[in-house]
Amino acid sequence: xxLLQVExxxxxxxxxxxxxxxxxxxxxxxxxxxxxxxxxxxxxxLRALAxxxxxxxxxxxxxGRDITSMPAHRRVSLGIAxxxxxxxxxxxxTVEENLRVSASRKGxxxxxxxxxxxxxxxxxxxxVAANLSGGEQxxxxxxxxxxxxxxxxxxxEVSLGLAPVVVDAxxxxxxxxxxxxxxxxxxxxxxxxxxxxAGRVICMLEGRIVLEGAAASLDRDRVVGAYFGLKRPx
Amino acid sequence: xxxxxxxxxxxxxxxFYAVLACGLSVMFxxxxxxxxxxxxxxxxxxxxxxxxxxxxxxxxxxxxVVALPLMIVLGYVLQLTILERSLxxxxxxxxxxxxxxxxxxxxxxxxxxxxxxxSLGGDAGAVTTSSWQVTSGLSVSAxxxxxxxxxxxxxxxxxxxxxxxxxxxxxxxTAEDADAAELVGIDSRGVYARATALxxxxxxxxxxxxxxxxxxxxxSGPTQLIFAFEAVVIGGMGSLWGTLVGGLALGVAQTxxxxxxxxxxxxxxxxxxxxxxxxxxxxxRVALRTAR
Amino acid sequence: xxxxxxxxxxxxxxxxxxxxxxxxxxVPLVFETDVxxxxxxxxxxxxxxVMWNALAGYxxxxxxxxxxFIGIGAYGTVFFAGLGVSPYLAMLLATLVAGLISVPIxxxxxxxxxxxxxxGMWVIAEAISILVRLDQNLGAGTGISLIQLNQYAPNFRQAxxxxxxxxxxxxxLSALFVLLRSPLGVSLQAxxxxxxxxxxxxVRVAGRKRLxxxxxxxxxxxxxxxxxxNTLFIEPGSIFSVxxxxxxxxxxxxxxLGTFEGPILGAILLFAIQTTFTQGGPWYLVGLGATxxxxxxxxxxxxxxxxxxxxxxxxxxxxxxxxxxKGEERTA
Numbered sequence: 001x002x003l004l005q006v007e008x009x010x011x012x013x014x015x016x017x018x019x020x021x022x023x024x025x026x027x028x029x030x031x032x033x034x035x036x037x038x039x040x041x042x043x044x045x046l047r048a049l050a051x052x053x054x055x056x057x058x059x060x061x062x063x064g065r066d067i068t069s070m071p072a073h074r075r076v077s078l079g080i081a082x083x084x085x086x087x088x089x090x091x092x093x094t095v096e097e098n099l100r101v102s103a104s105r106k107g108x109x110x111x112x113x114x115x116x117x118x119x120x121x122x123x124x125x126x127x128v129a130a131n132l133s134g135g136e137q138x139x140x141x142x143x144x145x146x147x148x149x150x151x152x153x154x155x156x157e158v159s160l161g162l163a164p165v166v167v168d169a170x171x172x173x174x175x176x177x178x179x180x181x182x183x184x185x186x187x188x189x190x191x192x193x194x195x196x197x198a199g200r201v202i203c204m205l206e207g208r209i210v211l212e213g214a215a216a217s218l219d220r221d222r223v224v225g226a227y228f229g230l231k232r233p234x
Numbered sequence: 235x236x237x238x239x240x241x242x243x244x245x246x247x248x249x250f251y252a253v254l255a256c257g258l259s260v261m262f263x264x265x266x267x268x269x270x271x272x273x274x275x276x277x278x279x280x281x282x283x284x285x286x287x288x289x290x291x292x293x294x295x296x297x298x299v300v301a302l303p304l305m306i307v308l309g310y311v312l313q314l315t316i317l318e319r320s321l322x323x324x325x326x327x328x329x330x331x332x333x334x335x336x337x338x339x340x341x342x343x344x345x346x347x348x349x350x351x352x353s354l355g356g357d358a359g360a361v362t363t364s365s366w367q368v369t370s371g372l373s374v375s376a377x378x379x380x381x382x383x384x385x386x387x388x389x390x391x392x393x394x395x396x397x398x399x400x401x402x403x404x405x406x407x408t409a410e411d412a413d414a415a416e417l418v419g420i421d422s423r424g425v426y427a428r429a430t431a432l433x434x435x436x437x438x439x440x441x442x443x444x445x446x447x448x449x450x451x452x453x454s455g456p457t458q459l460i461f462a463f464e465a466v467v468i469g470g471m472g473s474l475w476g477t478l479v480g481g482l483a484l485g486v487a488q489t490x491x492x493x494x495x496x497x498x499x500x501x502x503x504x505x506x507x508x509x510x511x512x513x514x515x516x517x518x519r520v521a522l523r524t525a526r
Numbered sequence: 527x528x529x530x531x532x533x534x535x536x537x538x539x540x541x542x543x544x545x546x547x548x549x550x551x552x553v554p555l556v557f558e559t560d561v562x563x564x565x566x567x568x569x570x571x572x573x574x575x576v577m578w579n580a581l582a583g584y585x586x587x588x589x590x591x592x593x594x595f596i597g598i599g600a601y602g603t604v605f606f607a608g609l610g611v612s613p614y615l616a617m618l619l620a621t622l623v624a625g626l627i628s629v630p631i632x633x634x635x636x637x638x639x640x641x642x643x644x645x646g647m648w649v650i651a652e653a654i655s656i657l658v659r660l661d662q663n664l665g666a667g668t669g670i671s672l673i674q675l676n677q678y679a680p681n682f683r684q685a686x687x688x689x690x691x692x693x694x695x696x697x698x699l700s701a702l703f704v705l706l707r708s709p710l711g712v713s714l715q716a717x718x719x720x721x722x723x724x725x726x727x728x729v730r731v732a733g734r735k736r737l738x739x740x741x742x743x744x745x746x747x748x749x750x751x752x753x754x755x756n757t758l759f760i761e762p763g764s765i766f767s768v769x770x771x772x773x774x775x776x777x778x779x780x781x782x783l784g785t786f787e788g789p790i791l792g793a794i795l796l797f798a799i800q801t802t803f804t805q806g807g808p809w810y811l812v813g814l815g816a817t818x819x820x821x822x823x824x825x826x827x828x829x830x831x832x833x834x835x836x837x838x839x840x841x842x843x844x845x846x847x848x849x850x851x852k853g854e855e856r857t858a
């Protein structure tokens with residue numbers, strides 16, 4: 001069953017076109033990895049899906065419903081949550097306040113279950129977010145998105161700026177989330193991790209989709225070629 | 235003894251300034267806007283209470299409770315019509331738009347009410363006139379105590395609101411990162427509207443106190459704005475309790491200045507304000523460095 | 527492709543502007559004294575609008591306290607005339623003083639952020655106003671007359687004042703014009719567009735802003751001098767009133783913030799409104815305030831700014847224009 005449908009999406013920053021004519025279909029329960037070089041338009045696409053960026057043209061349909069002009073905070077109540085690039089926690093609020101300030105929907109995730117998922121946060125429950133380490137902040141950022149029990153979880157570069165050991169821990173927790181059956185689109189710089197965790201891979205270059213397919217069926221060379229834009233059409 | 239009394243009276247005056255400044259501080263804290271019509275909104279509140287008192291004979295304090303819902307609605311309207319638009323347009327536009335609004339409010343008040351000064355001190359009853367002679371040189375007025383207590387309650391309640399309630403966290407979250415707040419389901423428009431309504435309500439409270447402890451007329455707004463802003467800056471912009479401290483400091487500066495010469499009262503406050511600006515931001519350190 | 531400073535339109539218009547200035551010089555010879563007084567007012571408004579725009583439009587500095595310099599100019603004249611200096615010389619001295627006072631003020635004022643600068647300047651104006659009010663020699667709270675001007679017959683006095691106003695207007699407009707055409711002017715544009723980027727390219731932002739601030743100090747001081755000379759009686763309540771800022775904001779916002787021609791248009795508009803609604807009073811001010819707020823929210827570029835943008839028009843050659851030559855091909 002199709003959960004998300006994107007049709008001919010066009011996103012701009014002033015005169016700069018960041019996303020050009022992107023069309024995607026994501027089925028319920030899928031895990032899709034969005035890869036591409038910096039500036040390919042991945043973050044912009046995720047932000048447009050979350051409602052933080054108004055598209056110039058095109059449509060976004062969620063569960064069959066046109067949400068193209070719906071503001072971000074209302075999409076959260078529909079079940080779309082974005083973990084933004086750079087974590088973006090509220091610095092003066094504690095871990096618990098960061099979690100509880102998010103809109104909540106009925107479901108498996110609550111403050112306690114999020115703290116169970118990220119046990120290192122338990123003792124830091126009342127610690128101000130600004131004083132957390134990078135990995136802890138990433139955990140809170142993911143937890144914050146989980147609080148709304150999303151049907152579609154969007155993750156933007158969760159490994160950015162974190163030590164590999166920490167990233168491993170984050171991805172282990174991610175595995176628990178994926179097991180629940182949440183639909184996930186994640187942007188990931190690390191090709192290896194992306195191919196390992198995702199069922200489907202979409203590669204973007206200069207705002208367009210240049211490669212799409214099941215992770216298992218794509219070989220590394222093809223992906224790298226699309227990633228860097230080798231063998232570009234004339 | 236007179237200096238001690240001056241300081242004491244300054245604290246009472248400062249508590250009034252703190253209430254006046256509180257709303258300005260809230261709006262700045264949440265939206266980074268300085269509302270140049272803030273003083274005029276306080277005066278508008280004073281007139282609202284005045285009208286209710288004139289037509290019903292209620293005590294001004296009761297009349298304030300009646301006027302409060304109206305002021306809150308005004309706050310919402312203000313945010314949704316003027317302030318929201320100016321939020322997206324940079325730093326200068328909100329200042330320019332609220333300046334224009336200030337002129338409009340002053341002159342509409344002038345048209346509806348005459349330029350005559352008015353006061354609600356008489357209608358407030360015994361609280362305005364009672365005072366206690368603590369010692370031969372120190373007197374404490376009932377009104378002063380009331381305003382001081384109310385100021386402490388207002389700031390305290392705000393502190394609790396911001397640190398313990400979810401709505402308060404939402405306000406702080408939106409203030410720190412409106413974009414991320416939207417992404418976790420917080421309606422930033424609603425938060426801003428609530429912040430403005432809160433600011434306007436507290437400003438109206440300031441207007442009530444202005445009307446009772448002193449006189450007011452349609453053009454009193456700008457003076458209140460200047461004092462409110464001075465209090466916010468002296469205490470440190472962006473700090474809630476700083477605004478309380480700033481208000482008290484301003485009050486004390488004015489009363490101590492008045493000891494030297496009654497006409498120096500406001501000037502003393504201005505000089506304190508400018509001195510704080512110079513020390514905090516000014517080129518004094520740079521000038522000293524380059525002079526070497 | 528060529529980069530031009532002068533287009534045909536701007537050549538024609540600049541020539542016309544110079545002709546108008548020459549024509550204006552004959553006004554006192556042609557018109558009655560009260561008309562000359564009104565036109566002096568127009569020149570004062572033009573000066574104020576252009577100066578406020580220099581600060582806000584070109585420098586990004588929103589000051590609600592320029593009335594400080596207006597007051598210094600007016601009271602400075604009274605002060606020097608009281609010392610026995612010839613009245614018109616006193617006026618020049620007062621203008622000088624206003625400009626010089628702006629220098630130490632700029633040392634700390636320019637380090638302030640937007641709202642603090644805006645209200646900080648206002649507080650400075652209030653403080654100076656209080657100091658003047660306390661001085662008995664300057665008439666204290668009730669005000670003082672420029673009696674020394676009585677030595678001239680009214681029509682001569684009005685003529686001299688008009689010519690002084692015209693001279694000031696031309697001087698300050700020319701100074702701003704030259705400033706904007708110089709490399710200084712381009713860097714000001716850069717500062718306005720993106721201050722941090724400009725600074726990283728080596729543009730000395732602080733110095734540029736200081737230049738504008740001091741120019742506006744001189745200019746508003748000159749305006750104050752003229753206001754005193756035109757009305758003969760000044761009192762602290764009105765000369766230091768924030769109302770002057772209200773007028774300046776209206777003229778610049780409606781005329782066109784950040785354009786050269788805009789403030790002049792705004793001044794002419796305000797003058798027209800003032801002469802039509804001679805009653806003045808609250809309704810008139812409600813209109814001014816509401817219009818200014820409306821322009822700020824809906825049409826921030828003002829009338830002239832919008833025209834300039836839509837039509838690509840430029841009457842005075844302050845910027846650069848890139849012109850494609852006929853037959854040139856546009857490369858991708």
